[in-house]
Amino acid sequence: MTETDPLRAAMIEAAERQLASSSDHEIATRAVCEEVGVSQPVLYRLFGDKRGLLDAVADHGYERYTAIKAAQEQTGDPVADLHAGWDGHMAFAQANPALYQLMFTPRPWSRSTARERVMDLLVAALTRCAAAGALKLEPRTAAQLILSANIGTALDHIAKPALFEDPALSHRMRDAVFSHVLTTPTAQDDADPVRTAALRLHAQLDLTGTEALEPAETALLQRWLERITRPGR
Amino acid sequence: MTETDPLRAAMIEAAERQLASSSDHEIATRAVCEEVGVSQPVLYRLFGDKRGLLDAVADHGYERYTAIKAAQEQTGDPVADLHAGWDGHMAFAQANPALYQLMFTPRPWSRSTARERVMDLLVAALTRCAAAGALKLEPRTAAQLILSANIGTALDHIAKPALFEDPALSHRMRDAVFSHVLTTPTAQDDADPVRTAALRLHAQLDLTGTEALEPAETALLQRWLERITRPGR
């Protein structure tokens, strides 16, 4: 995945350093090239564009993001992992505010896939929750809700860094969204038990699959389960 | 409040037009001056800075924002007004994506007060809800939650405009946050009836005040009510 081009990696790291230390969250292609010790045309040959460099920095930030996440999501309880994932997201925003905005704030003409990949990570974590019967919604819908709320909260905290000191607000938002997405441990099958069971089976099939059915049959079954869980609410 | 300086207003409007029609959500001071028919030094005399111009554009956007809001928040039911306010916020983001990002995305060194003023508007709407006994939290805390979630959802929709077509996601987020902030109509006084009653009285005093107590007494009472409602959760 990483092309192991040392020059390219050095430029990305230099750009990330300058981005983190710049007061206005901006970088200058000249300064990046000077820090690495090369001239400007190499930047345009490697990244095509300043925007290409920024996209590469954002994608590199995704790998640092996954490194933080991979170091913690070890619990057997997927719901606890989900909570830790929210807090890890906030910690990443606090540690790298400029990089965070680059990754999660909409930039026109951006071709970075950082946000989508974070989304996929979240969908995977939510699918594990669904397999445990803890999810009320489809994993993708729940992921969109959680990620939007997480980003909105993190951007608010970045604008007012004092908020990071007290995690009460972040946890309140986390609980608000999670309680709308997760099943309550007490009354597990609330309104529509068929729907919850279908969601659980769908996720379990995504995770482990089955050998009791032919692939074509499994595919048809998944479509049926999607129809059962579709209507929302 | 508006200084009624026609030149200043013309430059703000020109900058807003160019911001809305620019592909990269950027403006050039030269182009703004040229459209108005003045030279660059007047821009720096009026706004001091390019950032000053952008701040003025953001603050002007706040007035358009309030215009949309003032046209709808008329119902007697403050909770219904709150729901309409969320949807109006999303509609504003859809109608003016570039201006929206300028107003609600953290910009270093920005001196714009647009976000704070929107926050104050939301606090006022929530205080009306609290006076009706519909709020579980202090208005400021609730406002921070709602605004962060609203901004996060709107930014997500701006990045993928197709999401605007189906309001299901936005409404899901709205319900998630609101159900964490508002009292359910059925079981109004749930865990801590003293706290809910104190919140209600605090808000009502903020709104209408009282003549039964001296001002100093009222102030002390408000501090007591804050201590009752402080501990959170």
Next chain:
DNA sequence: GGGTTGTCGATATCGGCGTTATGTTGTGAC
């Protein structure tokens, strides 16, 4: 009323930026 002062504006310019055309050097193939 003439000179003074200060405000408002334009012209011209500076330094920095993103980007690219041009030259130059090194290297492997035949």
Next chain:
DNA sequence: GTCACAACATAACGCCGATATCGACAACCC
């Protein structure tokens, strides 16, 4: 040996944000 090609630096172009300098004009004091 030379020829083709790739990789790199030099130098330049055009645009941008910001400002120094200068001119016009109204108000005001003596």
